[in-house]
Amino acid sequence: YEAKTEGTERYAFFDVELRDRVQRNMVLEQDLRHAVAQDQLWVAYQPVVDLRTEGTVAVEGLLRWNHPTDGTVPPDVFIPLAEETELINPIGAHMLRMATRQLAAERRRHDIDLRLNANLSPRQLGDPHLRSVVRHALAESGLPAGALCLEVTENAIMHDPERAARVLHELRELGVYLAIDDFGTGYASLSQLRRLPLDTLKIDRSFVTDLGDSHDLRVIVTSIVAMSHAIGLDVVAEGVETPQQLELLRDFGCDHVQGFYLGKPVPVAELFAGHRDR
């Protein structure tokens, strides 16, 4: 928008940049069509830690794409592309199958009760096959429904609240848990969420990052935790990077924490590296 006052050269610059980005996305999108079949997608897992026991209670599965020439393409780039093109449905189904299979195997190998969190995109919520995709992933892997928590963003829900409510109730009937992701970045209010069959609320990283510097943020997070508990939701704080943030969140009564301070997303083989079996 600034460019308007800066003459035509800037326009030309932006045009080239835009054109390059569009072309690059078209190439990536073509490549993404083959990513599942060519087995280029894999799942990294990040621990979710219980603040009371300090044990890992769950892991969030986060998709990674090993592009044959570009190296690792981050999900912030390819998930939106997949979302625009409906590729998200086969990719999301593939993700669920991989992650449930790997988690079920880890649970057996270490004899632990570790839950899996998996992200659903807005378009997946609109997929009429979603319910059977989830059911099949569970049946095939042997992961109990109660060990799976599906995360949906506020925006995915607000896009079509009635449909979201219907779909969430259907998923809930399978016995899985449901979480609202990135809370605070969209327009959902807690009173709207109250009517949905949710179990967990994840406070977006943007609230946690500046917690130490902002009295206002501390007040906001304290009240999100209190209100969530009042309507029966567990609270996870995302993006915890420092021990100070961890202590504040503990004081606020937050239930679970997730972030680089507790553990970065890692391949399944590294999840228990350096840990003894419990």
Ligand code: C2E
């Ligand atoms: P998200 O669901 O909010 O996942 C959390 C993101 O925050 C992850 O980024 C994680 O690596 C990052 N993160 C965790 N702790 C910290 C921290 O302490 N500091 C910082 N700076 N970052 C932290 P990632 O893996 O790059 O994923 C980005 C987004 O891509 C996810 O955000 C999610 O929206 C989407 N995504 C990833 N995997 C999937 C998937 O399987 N399906 C769908 N639909 N979306 C996915």
Ligand code: CA
């Ligand atoms: Ca998430």
Ligand code: CA
């Ligand atoms: Ca999140």
Ligand code: CA
């Ligand atoms: Ca996020």
